[in-house]
Amino acid sequence: MVKDKLIEQIKGYININRKTTLRELNLKEDFEIQFLAQGEYNINFTLSSFPNKYVFRVNTGSQLQLENQIGYEFNSLKYLEKSSVTPKVFFVDGSLMYFDYGVLIMEFLEGAPLDYGKDLMEAARIFSRIHSLEIAKDNHFITEKNIFSARIGEGERLLSNIWDSPIVDKRVKSFFDKFLEWAKINKDKERYFIDNPWYVINNTEVNSHNFIIGERSYLIDWEKPVISDPAQDLTQFLAPTTTLWKASYILSSDEKEEFFKNYINGLNGKDRDIRDRVDLYTPYLYLRALGWCAHAYVEYHDPKKEIKNMDTFEKIKEYLDIDFMEGLLRKFGV
Template identity: 60%
Template sequence: MLKDVLSNKIYEYMKYNQLNTELKLGEDYKIKFLAQGEYNINFTVEDCNKKYVFRVNTGSQIASENQIRYEYEALKSLEVSGVTPRAYYVDDSKKQLDYGVLIMEFLEGKPLEYHKDLKSAAEIFSKIHSIDITGNNFKNLIIEENIFTERIKEAQRLLKDFFQSPKIPSELKDFFYVFIEWAEKNKHGEKYFLENKWHVVNNTEVNSSNFIIGREKSYLIDWEKPVISDPCQDLTQFLAPTTTLWKTDYILSKEEKEEFFRAYVGGLKVKDKNIRERVELYTPFLYLRALSWCAYAYLEYQKDEKEIKNMDTYNKIKEYLDLDFMRRLLWEYF
């Protein structure tokens, strides 16, 4: 497996670039596999005193030509929030390794648990969404103004091969044809966001495993595809069942969502511009993003050359693409 091959190469990479000296690690440091996503493999590099995350990037969800530097620059700009990992090193040359490399802070804690960590998550979002994004600090991030239109374009891109594939049943294709047609007919609603602009930094991958809940402080990690856009992007995704069911099989109640909104608004250092209404309007377009990605990923998993395959992810993808599941999710829209 790729992670096993990389584990053997990272020690030589560290030695060649004298990174143990730069990171103030002793000679007797260890490299261990930590976790992997769809486009990254993460290791820890540690001695008896210090510990870092060594991140290897294998692909891009945003079609970026330099994915690892995009993430590094975002992390450097987000440090002011105090709730994101510090980035220490980036290598996008792909010389010693065939992939982009990012070394960042290792954060102690556990994944978020929805039934008891909602307030911590709300406080994290409040701090990030209160950052002043004017000036040059965030100039390299993608900006999304027309968030309904962007979701439609994204879905069309993700579903292109899905619609053409003989492996996909016709009734599944028909569902997505109808969904995109509905989205096209209702995209005029994005006028609300253009006339009532509220732009912040969005992570865009706010599932429970991307939160580190510590005893004294908590964090949001995995900043590979942040965008400048309306805060409803992250909050809608965080609260949606397509996210809460992904790792934890949990669905938030109305009371829990209201508890989250109160904590979020209470922690903002800027004026709330009716975040509840924004989330309500954006919700079906968030579903379009989530389900279209599942359709795309399902086909990717059929390819022998796919470098990272997580079977838990694959099984969840198949569960989400079940027609009954999708119909229950979208019954009030079409």
């Protein structure tokens, strides 16, 4: 398997660089590498050398279609360090000279995934910390101003592999054909965000397992941050496509309202109609989430795909159920 091969490669890499480019990590000869977790586009390992412990992250793809994906993630984490709610990062290598992939090393954080029933207000605090950061003019982040148009473009790209695929049900193809057409017809509503700009750093992948909750709490996994309206992160965080993904949880109206109040308090009362922004953006968030599922469904049938998480595949199939998708979009008239 890929992760087993990588463990041996990482050991060799550490041995070569332990006393040179990695000397500040204070790694001893008896360091240990263990598998930690994997996502769809990365594999993570722990790098332990008592009393120090790090995460050795291997990037296997780019959702942003970037040539230097790992460099983008490293620079983003460096920029975000002043928030105190993201991981510190220590090393990056995007040369591909030793690995076929980019790698970085960051701090290992103790804690557990977010529990929606207990940790919602802690999440609001984390979001408000990150969304309060000042953004320098010369920053490296991708900026998304036309967020409806961006989701339509992303949806078209994601869905490009389903139309000719024999494994995708005709009803699913018809659903997405209608959904894309609706999104294009209604995209002029993004004018609200252009006329009322509010730009913050968005993580764009805010599921419960990308939070670490403990004595101190953090938001991790900064593969594809963008500067855009805060509705991007808040909509995704609150949407059932996210809360059901890892946690099988649906937020009540009261829970959402309490979350918004705490988020706004963390911004010193700066509301700027965040509830309306989230409501406007929600169907376009669904286009991203469901479009990704359809795209991944086809990819998972490709024997060349390097990373396959079968629990993810089962959830993808659940989300592509016609009744589920139509239920999400009914209130929007799709």
